[in-house]
Amino acid sequence: MLSLPLPVAIDHPAYAGHFPGRPILPGVVLLDRAQRAVEQACGIVISGIAMAKFLSPCQPGDALMLDYEANDASVRFEIRSGERRVASGRFTVATASHA
Numbered sequence: 802m803l804s805l806p807l808p809v810a811i812d813h814p815a816y817a818g819h820f821p822g823r824p825i826l827p828g829v830v831l832l833d834r835a836q837r838a839v840e841q842a843c844g845i846v847i848s849g850i851a852m853a854k855f856l857s858p859c860q861p862g863d864a865l866m867l868d869y870e871a872n873d874a875s876v877r878f879e880i881r882s883g884e885r886r887v888a889s890g891r892f893t894v895a896t897a898s899h900a
Contacts, residue, residue, distance in 0.1 A: 807865040825858040853890035
């Protein structure tokens, strides 16, 4: 497995409305950040999400890491903050004819 930092600004606009008084980062933001990081690191195009599980909330200031393993068809990933698992799942990789 390879690892990358997955930075999210402490003042990211998604925190403002999700949820007032106890902000957490929406899962869609986690997935978007993970997808972009993997695409950039591997030089691939992700075509979809085969599976995603959200295991623990991510709060402002959490230092996130992305662990991933890519092959020709998919990318398995896990997002964590220290030892705490935040999310995991699998992206599908676009084939040359669908990129």
